[in-house]
Amino acid sequence: MRHSLQVLLAGILLSGLPAGAQTSVPEISFDSAADPLKFPSNIHLGEAAGVATNSKGDVFVYTRTGHPTITIGTARPFAHGGSRLFQFDRSGKFVREIGQDSYAFLVAQQVRIDPQDNIWVVDQMSSMVMKFDPSGQIQLLLGRKSEAERLPTAAPAGRSGGANFPPAAQGPAGGRGGRGGAPGAGQQSDVFQRPTDVAWDAQGNIYVADGYGNARVAKFDKNGKFIKSWGSRGTETGQFSVVHGIAIDAKGNVYVADTGIRGSKSLMARELIRLRFAM
């Protein structure tokens, strides 16, 4: 919810920028439908991180709920659970859960539906993008969850709300974890670092907003083959702070929401970053 709000806010602020020469933004009035989603008694929404509809108007919600758990093995903490994906029909009636007990459902970030009604899920902490077909079977995976987590310690005095992670214990890993490499370097692969969103162009090419760790947009062909990467962390033209949302219009223009650590919220909007409510 907070994230959607951020994007919303960025959009509003953007439209109000002096560069756009538009100084007043008309208020769009709206009504909120009461109780739009009907949950079975044993299912509870947690933080509603992602929401999307398919061509039939079915509603998909990717939510942070349940029991995020760390378990122990060989001095390696393994992370499990913490997010679930639900489908409702257009009247808000619960239809089903998708991806139960998925390896990669840790911290829900986003869900999107492509033109073929495939369901795409972005998980921030497993650093994975998952494509489910309309029947709910996995068709494509991008990125890889880290095999094990490094548990954070308390933040040092003088900082609040943070968490520090201890240095990596050296030792052979059973395959590289999902978040390798230097963050923000715009790495040329499908190793994501806390990705946030996904979109497609008319050819089915896949664009991943990546994200909190990396500060880039990665492009893949429709079969998941890496094509290229744009951006790195910084304040220069073509750089990003936190790539937090992405959408593509019918002409293939890519709109990237660049939220993040800025001195003033009005700076969220930058020359290269155009944000619209395309979806």
Added chain:
Amino acid sequence: MRQLFVSYLIPVMLFGSSAFAQTKAKAQNVPEIPYESVPNFLKFPAGLYLGEAMGVATNSKGHIFVYTRSANTRLFEFDQNGKYVREIGEGNYGFEFAHSVRVDPEDNIWAVDEGTNMVLKFNPAGRIVMVLGHRPDAVAGLVAQSPPPGAPAEKYILGRPTDVAWDAQGSIFVSDGYINHRVVKYDKNGRFLKKVGSEKPGSEPSQFNTPHGIAVDAQGNVYVADRANHRMQVFDNNLERKAIYDNIGDSWTVCISPGPHQYLFTSNSNPNGNPPGSWDITGEIYKMELDGTILGKFGHASKAFGGFQVVHMMDCRNPNEIIVAEIESWRVQKLILKPQAARISASR
């Protein structure tokens, strides 16, 4: 909130420090063996999903066992038509982070878990009848490396073991693993007999750097996928070295077919993370004679159906029907080979 985001970046930077390199196989002019992947091979009940497909094996009836990392590590059984049969070992103490599953000649199911450092033997009914290794104690295991890095390898403590195999006498061979770098031979009752390699990685003959898979032929010879040394090592039944095959790239996993003419399979799997260019030089599986002669290769790195995303294990009970388990596509595929198209290569 913002600070939290920033501090989360730290593990991101530190992770993946020990990436395995990708290696192009030295073997040249190896004939391609055509194959097809069977669509919708495994049928899952609604609500059941594979995570990373780490281990796959078949029993004498053709039933398929898949050891997977989903939200929890789980072991599933399917029948020969791919229909779901049951879950095995649900919630047991030895399951934490799947690595390998194998089925022995008596149809016992062996699971190798690198999160608990254990090798579990299930009888065909699905009951645990033998355990090797010891899980680090709860709570203490959070910080205690087990075994401690550099400590002499112990007979009965495994360090992130990777795979298991048996000879005709029932002796048990364990490849061990990511912390130790050795192969251990136990008798059929689990008594330590011998080892080759040690707690230290090495690249000399009879040393290992991440022994990642193991198989034994009908004569009792032992084939070890010496992954980070970019080779396979072959030993006799007494773990004395016989040969090194170093022309097949990174040997991630090995499989030997049964029957009077045994074939040897090894996968030069594409590395995790799909680094740039890796799809061009890795991803293929080699079919070989036991003496190392390469007969052909098949497969390539791709996320699409029919391609491979980090093959972690193979079943080759039928040498023309290879079942592969892939890490990064959470997928098990059954490949029908058309070997008549392949010629014996003179590449060795």
